[in-house]
Amino acid sequence: MSKSKVELWQLNYSHYNEKARWGLDHKAVPHIRKSFMPPLQARPVQKLTGQRQVPVVRFDNGEVVNGSAEILAQLDTRYPERPLLPEDPEEQARTLEIQRVFDEDIGPNIRAALFDILLNHPQYVAEIFGVHHGRAIRTMYGLLTARMAPRLRKALGCDSPEGVAAALKTTRRGFDYIEANVQPSGFLVGERFSIADLAAASILAIGVSPPSPSMSWPSPTPPRVDGWLEEWRSHPGGKWVLEIYANHRPTSSQID
Ligand SMILES: N[C@@H](CCC(=O)N[C@@H](CS)C(=O)NCC(=O)O)C(=O)O
Numbered sequence: 207m208s209k210s211k212v213e214l215w216q217l218n219y220s221h222y223n224e225k226a227r228w229g230l231d232h233k234a235v236p237h238i239r240k241s242f243m244p245p246l247q248a249r250p251v252q253k254l255t256g257q258r259q260v261p262v263v264r265f266d267n268g269e270v271v272n273g274s275a276e277i278l279a280q281l282d283t284r285y286p287e288r289p290l291l292p293e294d295p296e297e298q299a300r301t302l303e304i305q306r307v308f309d310e311d312i313g314p315n316i317r318a319a320l321f322d323i324l325l326n327h328p329q330y331v332a333e334i335f336g337v338h339h340g341r342a343i344r345t346m347y348g349l350l351t352a353r354m355a356p357r358l359r360k361a362l363g364c365d366s367p368e369g370v371a372a373a374l375k376t377t378r379r380g381f382d383y384i385e386a387n388v389q390p391s392g393f394l395v396g397e398r399f400s401i402a403d404l405a406a407a408s409i410l411a412i413g414v415s416p417p418s419p420s421m422s423w424p425s426p427t428p429p430r431v432d433g434w435l436e437e438w439r440s441h442p443g444g445k446w447v448l449e450i451y452a453n454h455r456p457t458s459s460q461i462d
Pocket residue numbers: 217220221222223244245248258259260261272273274275309
């Protein structure tokens with residue numbers, strides 16, 4: 207089979223998709239990005255992978271991998287330069303455990319807490335996800351988001367005051383975890399940047415909107431979004447995320 211280009215199937219704005227983007231950019235893998243406005247990814251992604259979520263990477267030999275953790279593992283195996291996993295077995299286990307906690311626990315909760323705010327501003331949601339589309343499509347997407355809001359709230363876990371309170375509590379636990387666990391090196395594990403830092407910073411990025419192309423929000427931001435950003439940007443864990451972005455988030459190796 208002739209070699210084709212590496213492809214990332216993604217949502218432009220998403221913390222799990224940011225993990226995969228960051229992995230590809232860290233390894234400087236030239237790649238094409240196919241961006242969807244959710245839920246328009248569902249059908250093609252289902253056909254390609256048997257499930258509906260992104261990120262998905264199709265490697266240049268045609269192999270397809272979904273799930274941000276599996277994508278990062280594959281990238282480290284296929285492109286061993288600039289390793290993302292520590293060699294030491296104990297550090298490796300700690301790194302993967304931190305990734306697991308941020309992926310499985312903090313990730314869905316920070317998303318629920320944020321969408322509790324964003325879904326009050328459906329047109330702003332359209333600006334975030336529709337950045338590559340024209341005004342007419344974004345307007346239509348905003349109207350659709352307003353209509354779908356109750357269903358989306360249910361799916362994301364922000365359809366009750368208790369659900370939102372729990373999501374916020376877990377979000378805070380994520381930022382507190384960083385404050386309590388950053389090593390003197392500035393990293394979460396050992397002496398160098400690893401998947402632990404990449405995963406934690408990507409997942410928490412939606413709390414601080416770092417000045418990185420896909421994770422910074424269009425202006426003007428609605429007032430409640432400003433309040434959300436102020437809260438997490440002033441937290442020591444949020445300051446760490448911004449620092450990691452400033453020092454370790456490479457520019458994009460996207461080729462289209
Ligand atoms: N555990 C997965 C989670 C991926 C995920 O939640 N993707 C979301 C975007 S943030 C998605 O594709 N949502 C669309 C849907 O569920 O239809 C990973 O780490 O990649």
